[in-house]
Amino acid sequence: MQQLNHQRKLTMNKRPTLADIKEAHQRIRPHIHKTPVVTCNVLNEITGANLFFKCENFQKVGAFKFRGACNTVFSLAEKEANRGVVTHSSGNHAAALALAARKRGITARIVMPSNAPPVKIEAVKHYGGIITFCEPTLASRETTAAKVIEQTGATMIHPFNDHRIIAGQGTAALELMEQVTDLDYVLAPVGGGGLLSGTAITAKALKSRIKVIGCEPKHADDAYRSIKAGRIIPSDNPNTIADGLKTSLGDKTFPIIRELVDDIILVTEEQIITAMRLIFERMKIIVEPSSAVAFAVLLTQNLNVAGKKVGIIISGGNVDFSRFFEGFGDN
Amino acid sequence: MQQLNHQRKLTMNKRPTLADIKEAHQRIRPHIHKTPVVTCNVLNEITGANLFFKCENFQKVGAFKFRGACNTVFSLAEKEANRGVVTHSSGNHAAALALAARKRGITARIVMPSNAPPVKIEAVKHYGGIITFCEPTLASRETTAAKVIEQTGATMIHPFNDHRIIAGQGTAALELMEQVTDLDYVLAPVGGGGLLSGTAITAKALKSRIKVIGCEPKHADDAYRSIKAGRIIPSDNPNTIADGLKTSLGDKTFPIIRELVDDIILVTEEQIITAMRLIFERMKIIVEPSSAVAFAVLLTQNLNVAGKKVGIIISGGNVDFSRFFEGFGDN
Numbered sequence: 001m002q003q004l005n006h007q008r009k010l011t012m013n014k015r016p017t018l019a020d021i022k023e024a025h026q027r028i029r030p031h032i033h034k035t036p037v038v039t040c041n042v043l044n045e046i047t048g049a050n051l052f053f054k055c056e057n058f059q060k061v062g063a064f065k066f067r068g069a070c071n072t073v074f075s076l077a078e079k080e081a082n083r084g085v086v087t088h089s090s091g092n093h094a095a096a097l098a099l100a101a102r103k104r105g106i107t108a109r110i111v112m113p114s115n116a117p118p119v120k121i122e123a124v125k126h127y128g129g130i131i132t133f134c135e136p137t138l139a140s141r142e143t144t145a146a147k148v149i150e151q152t153g154a155t156m157i158h159p160f161n162d163h164r165i166i167a168g169q170g171t172a173a174l175e176l177m178e179q180v181t182d183l184d185y186v187l188a189p190v191g192g193g194g195l196l197s198g199t200a201i202t203a204k205a206l207k208s209r210i211k212v213i214g215c216e217p218k219h220a221d222d223a224y225r226s227i228k229a230g231r232i233i234p235s236d237n238p239n240t241i242a243d244g245l246k247t248s249l250g251d252k253t254f255p256i257i258r259e260l261v262d263d264i265i266l267v268t269e270e271q272i273i274t275a276m277r278l279i280f281e282r283m284k285i286i287v288e289p290s291s292a293v294a295f296a297v298l299l300t301q302n303l304n305v306a307g308k309k310v311g312i313i314i315s316g317g318n319v320d321f322s323r324f325f326e327g328f329g330d331n
Numbered sequence: 332m333q334q335l336n337h338q339r340k341l342t343m344n345k346r347p348t349l350a351d352i353k354e355a356h357q358r359i360r361p362h363i364h365k366t367p368v369v370t371c372n373v374l375n376e377i378t379g380a381n382l383f384f385k386c387e388n389f390q391k392v393g394a395f396k397f398r399g400a401c402n403t404v405f406s407l408a409e410k411e412a413n414r415g416v417v418t419h420s421s422g423n424h425a426a427a428l429a430l431a432a433r434k435r436g437i438t439a440r441i442v443m444p445s446n447a448p449p450v451k452i453e454a455v456k457h458y459g460g461i462i463t464f465c466e467p468t469l470a471s472r473e474t475t476a477a478k479v480i481e482q483t484g485a486t487m488i489h490p491f492n493d494h495r496i497i498a499g500q501g502t503a504a505l506e507l508m509e510q511v512t513d514l515d516y517v518l519a520p521v522g523g524g525g526l527l528s529g530t531a532i533t534a535k536a537l538k539s540r541i542k543v544i545g546c547e548p549k550h551a552d553d554a555y556r557s558i559k560a561g562r563i564i565p566s567d568n569p570n571t572i573a574d575g576l577k578t579s580l581g582d583k584t585f586p587i588i589r590e591l592v593d594d595i596i597l598v599t600e601e602q603i604i605t606a607m608r609l610i611f612e613r614m615k616i617i618v619e620p621s622s623a624v625a626f627a628v629l630l631t632q633n634l635n636v637a638g639k640k641v642g643i644i645i646s647g648g649n650v651d652f653s654r655f656f657e658g659f660g661d662n
Binding site: 036057058062241273276277280281284285286287317319321323324325327328 | 367388389393572604607608611612615616617618648650652654655656658659
């Protein structure tokens with residue numbers, strides 16, 4: 001195991017291949033859910049395509065993020081792992097890293113802004129993560145994380161700009177393409193690009209003619225603009241309900257997406273809400289706005305999928321229902 | 332087929348047996364979804380039991396009601412079927428009957444109160460049902476339905492007090508007990524009692540030692556009171572968020588439940604909301620309040636299921652999300 005981990009560390013300085021993604025799948029398999037692929041006649045009728053939803057909302061911690069976190073944590077050499085891991089995040093990656101670390105029996109330290117939603121703080125605590133609060137600025141997050149690393153020797157685990165993370169996220173598409181053969185399209189949302197780049201590597205390696213589409217909110221369109229410009233152009237304070245997609249591409253995800261992704265298609269906030277509502281009402285499953293972005297692309301008329309087999313990666317299902325249930329039953 | 336239908340009509344004047352339920356399953360199989368059984372580690376931890384959720388929220392029209400409607404519509408003799416079917420309902424049964432009729436190629440006429448929610452009216456129209464509006468009183472519903480029958484010769488299909496409906500609803504438990512062997516308990520919500528009585532016949536016939544529990548809101552506790560009194564005591568204008576459970580037992584469902592159901596356990600409105608929220612947040616699936624009632628029973632401490640295998644029938648997933656999505660994205 002030690003040997004394997006060591007090899008892994010070396011190879012993962014390069015962009016992951018399908019072989020790396022298959023190896024990641026072997027590594028994380030005992031810890032993750034093999035999530036189901038769900039279909040829906042009504043949504044097929046609406047779009048004229050055969051849709052296959054890969055339900056990572058049913059993944060542990062409620063999001064695909066657990067795959068990448070798990071792969072990275074279990075890729076660490078023993079000595080490195082024993083010093084623990086650290087990240088700064090207020091989203092699904094924080095909970096995912098906490099659970100992955102607990103499964104390996106090591107410590108996860110999570111730097112979170114003091115104004116993080118209580119439900120996110122609770123999730124990290126629930127999985128045994130140790131929280132260090134900081135000011136709600138990127139500068140404060142980074143200096144606080146640096147301090148934690150200095151004090152503990154913990155390894156920083158970036159939420160997406162890491163080849164081990166990318167390889168882990170690529171395992172969702174690997175399962176999808178085992179579960180449904182001969183897809184014509186795979187759609188995935190794009191924020192930092194971990195999921196999209198892992199998906200693209202897997203999909204193109206398994207079937208070169210498949211089209212891989214990145215799905216992005218108009219209000220956080222850095223991937224769209226970056227691909228067009230041929231260089232990373234980060235979003236400046238993006239504002240979208242798809243809060244998981246506010247992050248911009250990194251130097252590891254950008255080149256993979258530029259090379260392998262066929263198109264980035266943008267959606268409006270209204271289309272995201274319509275898509276999310278259709279999924280709630282027709283499929284009876286809970287998806288977060290970032291996940292609805294991929295299905296929303298099919299409502300734009302900017303992608304002709306008539307008669308095609310389309311895989312859609314539902315990235316997660318962590319939705320805040322506080323207000324819904326507070327008012328529930330009132331008329 | 333004509334012959335079979337005729338036999339069916341005769342036999343279905345008596346209480347259905349497991350054989351009838353198996354025959355119903357054969358009859359409706361080409362038309363229904365075989366719904367999945369879902370598990371959730373967190374809810375197992377909370378209850379100390381092994382829970383198996385039979386997801387009729389993923390059934391066609393979003394509820395188990397399609398099973399009974401389908402069985403009844405496809406049990407009708409040709410001549411009878413050709414005159415169409417009718418019901419008065421503003422709930423899941425209306426949509427279920429409309430779709431079942433469309434699948435057989437006959438007409439469904441649905442009497443609905445003029446103040447029925449637009450979403451329910453749309454659902455019936457979507458499945459091709461012909462709506463006749465009436466005043467929002469039981470008297471007006473019944474006289475309007477009688478008029479439709481007089482004019483068209485259509486057959487009235489009661490939502491629960493009909494042995495063919497009961498046999499159809501029993502097919503959910505039949506699938507569940509094929510999907511999960513050796514259950515110790517089966518829990519189902521009780522309104523009019525179609526689902527609970529069908530479930531009880533199936534479960535007890537397949538495994539005599541299984542416990543069948545009816546789950547009912549305190550605010551619509553007619554089944555609880557009726558079983559205690561040994562006679563039907565209808566609810567008087569019940570008020571619960573579990574709107575599918577406001578109806579009272581009928582003379583066909585009551586004797587089955589009295590004989591075969593081990594206990595009726597009541598839950599508060601608060602427990603229903605807590606249960607619904609846990610299912611949303613932990614399982615990432617959408618269930619209607621009536622469905623949450625069955626899981627809510629496990630939060631009452633009135634049923635000791637520690638270490639047991641417990642089947643829970645999730646009856647449906649039709650929730651009105653209008654207000655949720657209207658405010659979505661606002662902070």
